[in-house]
Amino acid sequence: MPGQTLSESQKKALSALVKEPRGVLFHEPMSRHTTLGAGGRAEVLVLPTAEELPDVLAFCQDSGVPRTILGNGSNVLVSDKGLPGICVIIGRSCGGFRIEGSLIHAEAGCSLERLSRSAAEAGLTGLEFAEGIPGTLGGAIYMNAGAYGGQISDVLENAKVLGSDGTMTDMPAENMELSYRSSRFQWSGEAILRTRLKLRHGAPGEIREKMALFAEKRRASQPVGSRSAGSTFKRPAPNGDETASAESRSPAWKLIQDAGLRGYRVGDAVVSEKHCGFLVNEGQASASELYQLMQEVIQKVYAASGVKLQLEVQLLGEF
Numbered sequence: 345m346p347g348q349t350l351s352e353s354q355k356k357a358l359s360a361l362v363k364e365p366r367g368v369l370f371h372e373p374m375s376r377h378t379t380l381g382a383g384g385r386a387e388v389l390v391l392p393t394a395e396e397l398p399d400v401l402a403f404c405q406d407s408g409v410p411r412t413i414l415g416n417g418s419n420v421l422v423s424d425k426g427l428p429g430i431c432v433i434i435g436r437s438c439g440g441f442r443i444e445g446s447l448i449h450a451e452a453g454c455s456l457e458r459l460s461r462s463a464a465e466a467g468l469t470g471l472e473f474a475e476g477i478p479g480t481l482g483g484a485i486y487m488n489a490g491a492y493g494g495q496i497s498d499v500l501e502n503a504k505v506l507g508s509d510g511t512m513t514d515m516p517a518e519n520m521e522l523s524y525r526s527s528r529f530q531w532s533g534e535a536i537l538r539t540r541l542k543l544r545h546g547a548p549g550e551i552r553e554k555m556a557l558f559a560e561k562r563r564a565s566q567p568v569g570s571r572s573a574g575s576t577f578k579r580p581a582p583n584g585d586e587t588a589s590a591e592s593r594s595p596a597w598k599l600i601q602d603a604g605l606r607g608y609r610v611g612d613a614v615v616s617e618k619h620c621g622f623l624v625n626e627g628q629a630s631a632s633e634l635y636q637l638m639q640e641v642i643q644k645v646y647a648a649s650g651v652k653l654q655l656e657v658q659l660l661g662e663f
């Protein structure tokens with residue numbers, strides 16, 4: 345399709361922006377870069393460093409081909425048809441951070457879990473909820489990730505954001521429209537590059553205890569170690585009030601269980617026996633099978649309860 349794919353000279357120019365030999369990959373299977381382990385190939389996959397990232401994103405904009413951003417791929421389902429254009433991973437190679445008093449300055453590719461453990465070591469409280477969330481900071485802001493009564497918006501102060509028109513903004517958290525598993529980034533097309541978090545000083549022993557408790561709760565209730573994207577569906581809002589907090593919403597897994605869908609499968613795509621809110625890839629599930637399972641769960645829960653579940657997992661590519 346014209347305007348969708350890169351020319352050979354564009355591929356060369358893009359490769360020249362990234363030093364690491366395996367920093368630009370062509371026709372790369374996205375199953376290798378997503379926790380669900382499914383999906384087609386990216387036409388071009390780029391893994392820039394934090395220094396290379398602004399030039400890579402500017403290149404994407406100038407080239408006019410589609411651009412997809414990915415963090416750790418732990419909340420996405422990539423289509424079997426793959427991703428046209430350029431997929432930029434803002435991940436480990438953009439993952440630096442430093443702690444200054446109760447402030448954390450971090451690049452968007454920083455692992456949320458690593459950050460939460462480093463904060464604990466520094467005696468900072470506020471990121472304990474992130475223990476066990478396998479995403480990057482950028483992905484966590486995009487999703488306003490949270491668990492066990494905490495969420496990233498509780499500690500986020502601001503972020504350096506690159507707009508789809510190429511302008512860089514220092515954006516305060518108040519302008520990010522952060523609510524339950526939602527943020528402006530889900531419709532703005534902006535890229536999150538760096539962030540500042542503000543935590544509070546706390547007792548290291550208590551912080552570590554809280555994190556150990558959360559980890560234990562996860563092990564007891566979730567299919568830890570299976571290929572999944574975490575909770576597939578958002579918790580339904582009371583009376584359709586989408587501004588409702590996580591705590592005031594009802595659990596999606598209960599509706600799925602009550603609809604008799606525990607263990608329900610489409611090929612190797614399965615509603616987890618351990619936690620009905622998790623859809624897992626038990627073998628060679630394709631993205632189409634996982635997508636079909638998601639749609640069937642939505643339909644069957646609606647038929648059983650009248651509640652229309654919404655996907656939390658982000659769909660990338662054509663479905």
Ligand SMILES: Cc1cc2nc3c(=O)[nH]c(=O)nc-3n(C[C@H](O)[C@H](O)[C@H](O)COP(=O)(O)OP(=O)(O)OC[C@H]3O[C@@H](n4cnc5c(N)ncnc54)[C@H](O)[C@@H]3O)c2cc1C
Pocket residue numbers: 379412413414415416417418419420434452453476477478479480481482483484485486487488489490491529534535536537568572573574575658
């Ligand atoms: C086992 C398991 C447990 C989980 N538990 C939880 C949980 O308790 N709570 C919770 O909220 N989530 C949970 N998740 C889901 C997921 O880990 C979080 O949503 C996480 O924050 C996603 O981060 P990521 O880097 O993997 O984002 P990705 O999946 O890579 O991307 C998610 C979306 O964010 C966008 N994005 C990523 N980085 C950027 C950036 N820098 N700039 C702009 N857009 C960006 C992508 O385009 C995509 O649309 C879980 C997932 C798994 C597999």
